[in-house]
Amino acid sequence: MSRPDILxxxxxxxxxxxxxxxxxxxxxxxxxxxxxxxxxxxxxQLESVADRLGNVPRKIYFTGDSVFECVDNEAxxxxxxxxxxxxxxxxxxxxxxxxVILATIATFVCLIGLYRYGLPVVAQxxxxxxxxxVVQTMDxxxxxxxxxxxxxxxxxxxxxxxxxxxxxxxLVEISGxxxxxxTLNFRDGGRLGANAIALPGGTIxxxxxxxxxxxxxxxxxxxxxxxxxxxxxxxxxxxxYRALGMAFMIGVIGGDSGQVVEDVVANAALLDTFSxxxxxxxxxxIHSVEVMMKAGRDPLAFVDLLDKILKARNINPExxxxxxxxxxPGNKDRRESVKAHIEQIKAAQ
Ligand SMILES: [Zn+2]
Numbered sequence: 229m230s231r232p233d234i235l236x237x238x239x240x241x242x243x244x245x246x247x248x249x250x251x252x253x254x255x256x257x258x259x260x261x262x263x264x265x266x267x268x269x270x271x272x273q274l275e276s277v278a279d280r281l282g283n284v285p286r287k288i289y290f291t292g293d294s295v296f297e298c299v300d301n302e303a304x305x306x307x308x309x310x311x312x313x314x315x316x317x318x319x320x321x322x323x324x325x326x327x328v329i330l331a332t333i334a335t336f337v338c339l340i341g342l343y344r345y346g347l348p349v350v351a352q353x354x355x356x357x358x359x360x361x362v363v364q365t366m367d368x369x370x371x372x373x374x375x376x377x378x379x380x381x382x383x384x385x386x387x388x389x390x391x392x393x394x395x396x397x398x399l400v401e402i403s404g405x406x407x408x409x410x411t412l413n414f415r416d417g418g419r420l421g422a423n424a425i426a427l428p429g430g431t432i433x434x435x436x437x438x439x440x441x442x443x444x445x446x447x448x449x450x451x452x453x454x455x456x457x458x459x460x461x462x463x464x465x466x467x468x469y470r471a472l473g474m475a476f477m478i479g480v481i482g483g484d485s486g487q488v489v490e491d492v493v494a495n496a497a498l499l500d501t502f503s504x505x506x507x508x509x510x511x512x513x514i515h516s517v518e519v520m521m522k523a524g525r526d527p528l529a530f531v532d533l534l535d536k537i538l539k540a541r542n543i544n545p546e547x548x549x550x551x552x553x554x555x556x557p558g559n560k561d562r563r564e565s566v567k568a569h570i571e572q573i574k575a576a577q
Pocket of ligand 1: 512
């Protein structure tokens with residue numbers, strides 16, 4: 229269809245209820261309304277063209293509340309069907325598969341970007357904004373749950389507990405971690421075995437099995453300093469908010485968020501609290517190295533203990549890249565990066 233240069237119709241200027249018999253002209257990309265019987269051109273800026281609806285006169289909207297009305301639908305289609313006109317380009321694009329695929333990819337890229345870069349930021353802000361009282365409640369209920377499901381009473385002697393508490397207090401003091409206040413708890417690890425966990429409200433739990441696996445106190449001290457790092461950087465809270473954010477996104481994409489969110493909240497309280505991203509593990513490792521060096525203790529010792537945990541679980545530490553509780557960095561990488569960090573601190577001294 230060739231492009232007609234003129235549309236005949238009615239023009240309602242600037243929201244007026246009275247119309248003028250007029251013509252719509254285009255000169256290049258510019259649109260002008262010319263009142264019938266005059267040659268005065270009114271320059272108009274296209275906003276949109278109404279969809280075709282039977283034989284209802286088509287409305288062409290311009291900025292500033294002006295409307296042009298034309299009964300000849302064919303002519304309106306032809307008038308705007310130009311290869312160069314943005315309006316027609318967009319209409320065409322919407323119909324093309326390439327455009328649909330590109331738009332879908334762009335949407336996914338945005339979501340992935342949001343997940344990778346947006347979510348951690350939001351999670352950190354949320355973690356910092358979470359009131360201490362809420363965190364304490366989370367701690368208490370998680371402790372209750374793990375005591376019911378996983379742990380039983382520690383069989384360490386009171387003397388041994390006191391020794392370890394003294395080391396712990398010293399590490400806490402060096403860390404400068406006062407809010408939330410840190411407490412060290414001892415439990416029999418049950419099926420969790422040799423392990424140490426940190427809850428967001430400052431509760432650290434050390435299992436009897438981990439104590440038994442350690443050959444010296446520096447190994448345990450390094451793990452404790454690492455766990456203090458998790459609390460100080462609010463890793464469990466941030467992890468929880470990330471999990472919630474992700475569940476929300478899955479829900480939005482899948483069209484149902486209720487159940488997913490419930491599931492994640494239920495599981496996050498227990499398991500996600502204990503498994504951190506590699507980035508969080510590395511942060512805590514660095515924290516451990518710094519605190520241990522300030523304490524005059526061996527900063528590399530805790531990696532030996534982690535090796536022993538893996539061996540106890542029949543995982544080869546040299547090959548392992550699933551790591552301690554599956555999300556901890558592979559121990560070989562870990563040893564290298566801990567060593568590198570020790571060298572870095574020594575060089576800076
Ligand atoms: Zn950790």
